Amino acid sequence: MEPPTPRVRVVLGDVSRARIRPARARAELEEQSPVGAALARGLVRAQLSVAVRLAAVVAVGLGGLPLLFAAAPAVAHARLFGVSLPWLLLGVVAYPFLYLIGAVYVHLAERNEQEFVALVEDRGQHPPT
Numbered sequence: 001m002e003p004p005t006p007r008v009r010v011v012l013g014d015v016s017r018a019r020i021r022p023a024r025a026r027a028e029l030e031e032q033s034p035v036g037a038a039l040a041r042g043l044v045r046a047q048l049s050v051a052v053r054l055a056a057v058v059a060v061g062l063g064g065l066p067l068l069f070a071a072a073p074a075v076a077h078a079r080l081f082g083v084s085l086p087w088l089l090l091g092v093v094a095y096p097f098l099y100l101i102g103a104v105y106v107h108l109a110e111r112n113e114q115e116f117v118a119l120v121e122d123r124g125q126h127p128p129t
Contacts, residue, residue: 039120046112054105061097065089 069076069086078085 039116043112043116046116047109050105050108050112054101054108058098058101062090062094 065086076086080088
């Protein structure tokens with residue numbers, strides 16, 4: 001039986017590099033300077049834009065169903081698997097639809113935040129063009 005190999009401590013290089021990096025934009029955010037306020041407003045505006053667009057999708061997707069049922073009574077009286085189609089759409093299909101919209105929102109919101117962090121972290125490292 002061979003002796004066990006000695007343990008090796010793994011240290012992430014990014015952690016130590018992040019401490020050394022100049023954090024001018026981060027300081028502007030913390031001090032709430034005009035530049036920092038503009039950066040924060042940009043993030044809030046991007047998040048609000050995503051929320052409004054997805055709320056419109058939900059409003060059209062779910063709010064349009066009663067209009068469809070009123071405009072096309074044949075659809076409102078249709079039965080699928082012995083259950084009324086409006087009940088299936090509004091009582092069953094609506095929940096996976098809302099879950100999907102929520103998952104898309106989380107993905108897009110996290111992407112906005114990652115882009116914001118990348119902007120803040122990279123700011124000050126590159127000379128203006």
